[in-house]
Amino acid sequence: MPQPILRTDRLLLVPLADRHLDLEVELDSDPEVLRYLYGRARTRDEVIGSHANRMALADKVDGLGYWMAFGTDGGARGSTPPPAEDDGEFVGLMMLPPAHGPDQPDDPTVSDLGYRLPRRHWGKGLASEASRELLRHAFDTVGQRRVIAQTMTVNTGSRRVMEAVGLRYIRTFFPSWDDPLPGTEQGEVEYAITREEWRATRPG
Template sequence: MTELIEFETDRLYLRQWIEADRELFARLNADPRVMEFYPNVLDRTASDAMVDRVQAIIKERGWGLWAVELKPDKQFIGYVGLHVPKADLPCSPCVEIGWRLACEYWGKGYATEAARSVLKVGFDRLNLPEIVSFTATINRRSRAVMERLGMNLDAETFEHPIVPAGHILREHILYRLSREEWRSIPSSMP
């Protein structure tokens, strides 16, 4: 049986998904502010299907997109984790780091805090040689997280094959971080 990885940061638990997360995740996925840089919001059926896929991947691999919970009140706030994209991307095959948090938790450093721990798991426990992240070129908030993590911007943009041609979100940027680069980043980096 595959070991299911869970871990914590100073303020957060990154854990397996539980049934109670589904309603809050559906609310998050239906919020146009949260889904601004995705082609569309998700209804409850699509949101639950995503949870099912994420749980199956974690069960198979031991890792994936972890549910994120605040330590003090055990409130589910979204996900942060690692994913192997199926789309044919310029960096394929690759492991991507990504996040999606409810907007009331933005601006508090939770995405960066959780993502730093996810990078540590990816590089130290899973021995990944590189982790990438990508987003629509206009997504300044996620780009700022990628930069705070010490990830390096690729010079070229690319058209995401899943986003419809002509859509404002089709043009994407790609950030990369190798295990060697990650090990050279000071642990005190903001």
């Protein structure tokens, strides 16, 4: 199953492709966007490396990977013809790769939820909207058993999104970092939701 185009009321989610590299570079040029990841802006060469890793991860489990989100001004559902990415503003990078980190399970039935938005789109509920669609896709289409999400304990904004879409707190853990960011001493948190838990929240 190829990674599909996904739609919500306000967003068009397009599978990440090489044509999106400049948008990834733009996104990672703001140090505030990367405050809890790198603590600084990233160079183009660094983003090129990350892009290659993302494309490789998207090949590991059918249907999982990374999506670029574009605004649709409410026209995503029921529009004729459906909106194209060129019609909307870039909203962010949405992530649902197979779990792959050093503190994540090596299990193809577990995926890792994430989101990265430009500051101009913070506080609009777009990360939550995209995440709900990615959870639907993970459980109903791909057949994932579990979805996890991880962030720094001090990243309250990201934690609010996790809680808003139904993930529950699982644990706090303390990875070792060569160049720790401010707040590292409080550790990292993991949230998760199982297919059964997600389906129990669905209407009907």
